[in-house]
Each structure stands twice: as C-alpha cells, then as structure tokens.
Amino acid sequence: MSDSIAIELRDVVKRFGDVVAVDHVNLQIRDGEFFSLLGPSGCGKTSSLRMIAGFELPTSGSIIIHGREMGITPPHQRPVNTVFQSYALFPHMTVAQNVAFGLEMRKTPKNEIARRVQEALDLVRLSGLEERRPRQLSGGQQQRVALARALVNHPEVLLLDEPLGALDQKLRKEMQLELKSLQVRVGITFVFVTHDQEEALTMSDRIAVMNKGKILQVGTPTEIYERPNCRFVADFIGETNFIDGVVIGRDGNYTVLETPEGLRFRGLAARPLSDGTSVTYSIRPEKVRLLTPDGALPPDGLAGTVMSVNYIGSDTRITVRINDRRIIDVWEQNTRSTLDRNEYWQPGEAAVIVCPPDNALVLSE
Amino acid sequence: MIKTAPATTTAARMQTAFSEGRLTWSGLALTVFSILVYLFLYAPIIVLVVFSFTRDEFGVRWTGFTLDWYIRLFNNPRMMGAAWNTLVVATVSTIVSTIIGTLLAMAMERYRFRGRNAMEGLIYLPIVVPEIVMAVALLAFSAIVFDLIKLATGETLRRSLTTVTIGHIAFSISFVVVVVRTSLKNFDRRLEEAAADLGADSWNTFWRITFPLILPGIVGGALLAFTLSLDDFIISLFLSGPGTSLLPVEVYNRVRRAVTPEINAISTLMLILSMALVALSQLLQRRR
Numbered sequence: 001m002s003d004s005i006a007i008e009l010r011d012v013v014k015r016f017g018d019v020v021a022v023d024h025v026n027l028q029i030r031d032g033e034f035f036s037l038l039g040p041s042g043c044g045k046t047s048s049l050r051m052i053a054g055f056e057l058p059t060s061g062s063i064i065i066h067g068r069e070m071g072i073t074p075p076h077q078r079p080v081n082t083v084f085q086s087y088a089l090f091p092h093m094t095v096a097q098n099v100a101f102g103l104e105m106r107k108t109p110k111n112e113i114a115r116r117v118q119e120a121l122d123l124v125r126l127s128g129l130e131e132r133r134p135r136q137l138s139g140g141q142q143q144r145v146a147l148a149r150a151l152v153n154h155p156e157v158l159l160l161d162e163p164l165g166a167l168d169q170k171l172r173k174e175m176q177l178e179l180k181s182l183q184v185r186v187g188i189t190f191v192f193v194t195h196d197q198e199e200a201l202t203m204s205d206r207i208a209v210m211n212k213g214k215i216l217q218v219g220t221p222t223e224i225y226e227r228p229n230c231r232f233v234a235d236f237i238g239e240t241n242f243i244d245g246v247v248i249g250r251d252g253n254y255t256v257l258e259t260p261e262g263l264r265f266r267g268l269a270a271r272p273l274s275d276g277t278s279v280t281y282s283i284r285p286e287k288v289r290l291l292t293p294d295g296a297l298p299p300d301g302l303a304g305t306v307m308s309v310n311y312i313g314s315d316t317r318i319t320v321r322i323n324d325r326r327i328i329d330v331w332e333q334n335t336r337s338t339l340d341r342n343e344y345w346q347p348g349e350a351a352v353i354v355c356p357p358d359n360a361l362v363l364s365e
Numbered sequence: 366m367i368k369t370a371p372a373t374t375t376a377a378r379m380q381t382a383f384s385e386g387r388l389t390w391s392g393l394a395l396t397v398f399s400i401l402v403y404l405f406l407y408a409p410i411i412v413l414v415v416f417s418f419t420r421d422e423f424g425v426r427w428t429g430f431t432l433d434w435y436i437r438l439f440n441n442p443r444m445m446g447a448a449w450n451t452l453v454v455a456t457v458s459t460i461v462s463t464i465i466g467t468l469l470a471m472a473m474e475r476y477r478f479r480g481r482n483a484m485e486g487l488i489y490l491p492i493v494v495p496e497i498v499m500a501v502a503l504l505a506f507s508a509i510v511f512d513l514i515k516l517a518t519g520e521t522l523r524r525s526l527t528t529v530t531i532g533h534i535a536f537s538i539s540f541v542v543v544v545v546r547t548s549l550k551n552f553d554r555r556l557e558e559a560a561a562d563l564g565a566d567s568w569n570t571f572w573r574i575t576f577p578l579i580l581p582g583i584v585g586g587a588l589l590a591f592t593l594s595l596d597d598f599i600i601s602l603f604l605s606g607p608g609t610s611l612l613p614v615e616v617y618n619r620v621r622r623a624v625t626p627e628i629n630a631i632s633t634l635m636l637i638l639s640m641a642l643v644a645l646s647q648l649l650q651r652r653r
Binding site: 075090101106150 | 553555556558560561562563564565566569573574577578
C-alpha cells in the first residue's frame with residue numbers, strides 16, 4: 001500500500017431537490033487500500049459511490065481520481081468499474097459475453113479478450129460456466145460474474161455497492177474473506193459500500209462512518225471500534241453501554257464524570273473537557289468485568305444484581321442492574337468448558353461490575 | 366334399450382353431480398350461456414371459412430368441396446392488385462410507425478419534461494377517437510396540404526397509396542407506443558448504468574443492451590401495427606385514390622354486387638394472416 005491518493009472527494013455536496021444526500025464530504029482514499037463507506041441506509045454512502053462512478057454529478061465540490069479532476073466526465077470514460085448491488089448482469093448474454101463486454105467496448109484485440117476473460121473467470125473460480133446465462137446461476141455465482149466483469153478491465157479503482165447484500169449469511173461470510181484476499185492479490189483500490197458493520201470491520205483497511213450525509217469518523221477498524229469519536233459511531237459499530245453525565249474533573253489520564261444520581265465513572269476522552277460539559281460515557285459489554293462481591297468495592301467497581309443471563313455459546317450475556325434506572329450489559333467469554341451451573345451467573349445473584357477506565361470512553365456531543 | 370343406456374348413465378351422472386354439489390343450476394346456466402356467446406362470436410366466421418370451399422356459386426349451400434374459388438381469386442388481377450397494395454401499405458406504415466412509436470415510447474418512459482403529461486394523454490387519444498373521425502380529419506387535412514403544395518409549387522397531388530400509408534402510420538403509432546412502453550417498464554435501467562460503467566457510450570449501450578432486451582416489445586408493436594393496417598377499412602376508403610384501393614375496400618365493393626365464395630376465400634386468407642400475426646406477437650411478448 002503506497003501513500004499516493006487514489007480518490008479524493010473535496011467538499012462534495014449532493015442535493016436531490018430539498019434533500020441533502022451528501023453534505024460537504026472531504027475524503028482521501030489511498031492507492032491499493034480496501035476502503036469502506038459504512039452507515040445506515042440513506043446516510044449518503046451510495047450517493048458518494050455513484051458520484052465517483054459518474055452516475056450522479058456533485059451539486060458542488062470535486063472528485064479527483066488519480067490526480068485527474070473528474071468534473072462532468074461520463075461514467076464510460078472514468079477509470080473505475082462498479083459491482084452493483086443487484087449485479088446488473090446482462091440477461092441476454094452468456095457469462096463469457098458479460099465479462100468480455102468491457103474489453104470489447106475498449107476495442108481490445110480478440111485473442112487478448114479471450115485470454116483475459118479466462119483469467120478473470122479463473123480469478124473468481126467460475127471457469128467452466130462461460131456459456132451459462134445469468135439466470136442459470138446461483139446468487140453467489142452471479143456475484144462472481146459481476147466481480148469478474150469489473151476486474152477484467154483492470155480498473156484503477158473498483159467500486160462495490162453492497163455487493164454481498166443479496167447473499168445468505170453463510171455465503172456472505174465466505175465472500176467477505178474471498179473478496180478481501182482477491183483485493184490483496186489484484187492490488188486494486190476497493191471502495192466498498194455497506195451498512196453491515198461486521199462486514200466493514202472484517203474486510204477494510206480503513207472505514208469512513210457516515211450518517212445524514214456527513215462523514216463522522218475515518219479510521220482503521222481498530223480505531224473505529226476502540227476509539228469511536230462520537231456517540232453515533234460508538235453505537236453503530238458493535239454494542240456498547242451508554243451513560244450520560246457531566247464532567248466533574250480529571251484524574252491523571254482519565255476524565256471523571258458524574259451521573260444525575262451521583263455515580264462516578266472514569267474514562268478516556270479524545271481531548272480535555274472542561275468541568276460541567278455534558279458527556280456520554282461508553283463502555284463495551286465485553287470490556288466490563290463482573291466479580292463476586294467480597295466486602296469492599298474495588299476501584300471503578302459498582303454493586304449490582306444480575307437480572308438475566310443468556311448463554312449464547314462463545315459468550316454469556318448478562319444484564320446487571322446497578323440502580324433503579326441503570327442496567328449494564330456484560331459479556332463474558334466462556335473460556336472454560338463446563339456443564340456446572342454454578343460456574344455461570346444466576347439471575348438474582350449479587351455482583352460487582354468493574355469498568356476499567358482504560359477500556360471506557362468519554363464522548364462529548 | 367341398449368341405445369338409451371348411455372343417456373341414462375349421463376343423466377345418472379348428472380344426478381350424482383347435483384347431489385354432491387359439484388354441479389349447480391347456476392353453474393350449468395353459466396356454462397350454456399358461455400357456449401352461446403362463443404357460438405355467437407365464432408359461428409359466422411366458421412360458416413365463412415366453410416363456405417369458401419363449397420361448389421355452390423352463391424356460397425350459401427354446401428354442394429361439395431372445391432378449391433376453385435381460391436384458384437379464381439389468385440387469377441383475379443383486381444383482387445391481387447388490391448392485396449399487393451395492402452401488403453405494401455402495411456409494410457411501409459409498420460416500419461415507419463414502429464420507429465416513431467419506439468422513439469416516442471423511450472422519450473416518455475425516460476425523461477421528465479414540460480408537457481409530458483399532455484403528450485402522454487394525446488398519444489393515446491387516437492386509440493379511442495372513432496375511426497371515422499380520424500378518417501374525416503385526415504381527408505380534410507390532406508386536402509389542405511394538397512392545396513398548399515399546389516400554391517407553393519404548382520404541383521397537383523392526388524390521393525394515392527402514399528396518403529393511405531400516412532393515414533395508417535398516424536393511427537398505428539399510438540398502438541406501438543403502448544406495447545413498447547410496457548417492455549420498457551420491465552427493463553432494468555441499471556443494466557444501462559452497468560454498460561456505461563464498462564465503457565459503453567450511449568450508442569453502444571442502446572444497440573448492445575437496451576435494444577436487444579426491448580426487441581420483443583418492439584416486434585410485438587410492429588406486428589400489431591401490421592395487423593391493424595392489414596384490415597383497416599374506413600381510413601383506407603377515405604384516403605385511397607382512384608385505382609389504388611386496398612383489399613378490405615375491394616372486398617366491400619365486390620360484396621355490394623354479390624357475395625361469392627371468392628369473397629369467402631379472400632376473407633379466410635386475411636383471417637389466417639391476421640391470426641398468425643397476433644399469435645406471433647403474443648408469443649414474442651410471453652417470451653420476454
């Protein structure tokens with residue numbers, strides 16, 4: 001992965017009538033990276049992708065691909081190819097004809113077309129199905145044809161619009177890994193649009209989280225998950241416990257907040273916050289520790305009662321009530337294999353939760 | 366006794382059907398009524414076809430099988446001339462109206478523009494306007510145009526196969542638009558985006574992707590236009606000139622003098638051609 005920029009969006013705005021789909025987006029996607037645009041439906045991720053492909057033109061701002069300002073360049077003259085959510089395979093053509101289409105449009109010599117079509121079909125493991133029609137293929141196979149049809153053109157950038165959305169769960173997981181390894185092999189920049197946070201975390205080098213037309217955070221999967229910069233990102237990626245309060249001071253590296261009922265929590269803040277600032281404390285359920293009470297409360301400990309226990313195989317998910325209004329989710333990994341019921345938490349049991357301050361975040365806004 | 370046995374069995378079977386509730390009086394009445402309606406629709410046509418093969422020269426009695434009327438028909442220069450005219454008019458008007466109709470359908474399906482709704486309403490109007498009104502309007506219009514041309518160039522024009530063809534084009538376009546629009550509605554526009562994405566300009570996108578996929582609709586529209594032109598009478602009567610009559614008009618002229626099995630024969634042939642074309646168009650659209 002080099003540091004040169006494959007795609008740049010500069011202050012891009014897209015309006016559809018009164019609706020602002022993309023709101024002053026600035027973004028740099030590096031050469032050769034697997035970059036995901038992640039967000040709920042209607043967040044502007046697909047509009048952004050369609051503007052890069054040239055299907056839509058920005059209302060204002062500019063899109064630069066490999067240093068070339070795209071302006072009003074039509075889709076067929078852009079150095080990008082798209083894999084559509086619906087695949088958009090040509091129903092009247094065979095698999096081979098579908099894959100050859102882009103090369104034919106670029107007036108590639110016939111024998112080279114044959115060679116590259118074969119190469120592309122090998123790449124997606126579809127050799128042997130050349131003469132099939134799209135409707136004779138399974139969803140997963142159609143997906144691969146769509147990939148081959150785009151990759152055969154050796155685009156500088158491949159755009160993927162929720163390409164796994166129509167596949168069932170198992171196939172989806174398989175394709176995620178396959179897509180990622182494919183990207184590493186061909187070394188092409190992938191821009192991947194998805195609303196599935198797990199998918200984005202699994203495959204991406206970097207992720208941009210979008211909401212309401214704006215980019216909220218750009219970062220590696222680890223950064224996005226471990227250091228979300230706002231409540232929306234923390235909530236959208238993974239699961240978390242939120243507790244609202246105000247800042248009452250600092251304690252070394254940590255920011256201290258107090259809830260209306262007087263509970264105190266410590267956590268990491270991205271920047272210094274003055275006292276009295278309204279903040280949200282966030283701690284992921286797998287980062288909370290649950291202990292059996294033995295006299296004095298440990299630091300960052302709170303007494304509570306186990307409300308419910310859900311055994312889901314790899315984890316046990318426990319909800320703990322701390323007071324009348326607060327319930328904290330705790331996930332414990334089942335690191336030991338046992339059938340002994342006493343090894344697991346029971347509803348009604350007294351427990352102490354510990355929220356290590358290094359695992360907790362204090363989010364402003 | 367033996368002969369009545371099956372009847373008794375039928376009666377008994379009906380009795381059982383009644384008692385089991387599979388057969389009801391209203392159901393029976395509906396069946397009989399449906400059969401009568403279909404007889405009403407098709408009996409005249411069946412009679413027409415059958416009597417095109419009778420030896421009887423007035424074509425009203427069955428006196429034995431013959432193909433004479435067909436042979437005589439093929440040797441009748443007036444009839445054959447009219448048939449040829451009809452085919453020429455139908456072919457030309459079909460080609461022109463299909464091209465114009467397809468372009469119109471694409472414009473209305475694809476673009477949002479000022480006056481689109483008005484255009485949409487107006488394009489379907491010729492389907493519901495009484496044909497006689499269309500015919501009179503076209504006749505009056507052609508007279509005005511002829512006058513203007515005479516004024517401008519001194520050339521005197523007469524009604525001819527050209528005027529009939531123009532008339533047929535005028536009413537066929539609407540039908541082509543209806544049929545082509547249906548197939549455009551079912552066409553996934555993302556396929557065009559995919560083609561553009563793969564480097565196809567709009568010309569290649571149309572000819573490689575859009576056109577092959579809406580072709581069944583276009584062919585369906587064309588066949589409909591052809592059939593309509595083939596059996597059109599009123600507009601053909603009004604707009605054709607002396608000595609250029611089309612088959613339906615020629616048949617009418619003959620019938621006014623006498624109905625002969627020859628008329629039955631030509632009618633049968635037209636029936637077969639029309640039915641074949643309609644069947645073909647249905648088939649093509651079902652394959653879509």
